[in-house]
Amino acid sequence: MTQVQGTATDDRTSLGRLIGAGLILVGLVLLALGAYLGPYTYATATPGKLTVDTCTVDYKYRTSTSSSSRKKTKTRWCYGTFKSTDGSVTDLNAELKSDALHQRGYVIEALKTGDTTYKLDRGWVYAIAVGCAWLFGALISLAIGFFATVTGFPFGQASGQGLFRTCLVLVGVGAVGLTVSLLVAFFA
Template identity: 35%
Template sequence: MANYQPNPYQQPQPPQQPPYPNPYQQQPPPNPYQQPPWGAPPQGPPPGPQAPYPAAPQQPGGSKVPVLGRLIGAGIIVVALLFSSFFGWEGLYAAGVRGVHGELKVDKCTVKYERYRTHGHYRTRRSYDCYGTFTSDDGKTKDINAVLDTELRYDADETVSVTQSGEAVSTSRDYDYVVSDAKHAGFNFAGSFALLIAVALGVFCAATGYFPGRRCKVSYSEAWRASARGATRPAVIVIGAIGAVGALVSLLLGYML
């Protein structure tokens, strides 16, 4: 077989160019179910960073509860309980339940004035020191230098029902005396119960962070809704109701008895 010899006079053919794409030719839509061949690079844009999870919804007033509201509520609770205990203790002496009950025979009463400041104004309080002799109901206790600090003035030789509450703090007298009758006992117990309403307000403020004032960041409606999720609202209602009913009953008994 003879070897093929190229024709030296034949011109070389130019390389064929690929056909230009027709911009007016419609391309078929891609098949979403077609899988790329094995080993082929992934199609499409590279995956970007994943979107963060949405933040959990915050509870009403959860992030806005200030520390100041809780501190104010705790302060209200402490102060109200102290004054409530004081009035209740005085009420027990006024009712004759504690101390030594007896009668004070008045010799004379002297007036005294005490000046104090309230709401930016100075006021004067008038009271009386009534001197006399105290004799207990059983006759075992007698004090000839008894002094009764009272807002009412008694006449000489008038007998007043009193209770010896204990040793006096002042050095000018030996014992302290409290007028013992239903009216004074009712007023003291009414004050003790009324301060429980302030305790209920303190519990509400301490639990929700709400307090009356411009600096409070929690509205009353948010605080009231937040109090329904636990035992705050029942506790506030029960304590406030006990204070209101107890104060009303104490005043009525004080006037009726």
């Protein structure tokens, strides 16, 4: 009795399906991150105001491996007193990554997101736009992953034009939605 081994095409189709399953997993992680980094973080943060004592700039130099140039990045930090809107939380040693250098006494709308972490309060529109950007990025990964899992693509044969068109439309919707969400987040 002879036993027939699987063909190379079957092995490659299995690899395509495995890659598709990995992309689906990546899409689910992106969905969870979008929900957490967008609306959930904003809803659970403590809103308040940070009164600036001082602001500094941290310069960091990175040496690029592809060239001999050094790239300089600068991060602005403001330090001061954070007081929540309802008055329940006061932190005399708050630090916040800022978008600009501010004078002593300047008041910044801030969110307390952890025990010692603060970020700029950009509002619900920004939080929802960030969540949607992650969601639409996840949609791209999920659509490609679903197509690869069902068909074994890129190594297998496409099982149906309808599935391909549907996944292509979902990737297009994801790309447009991601672009619009990032634009809303940038201008919010």
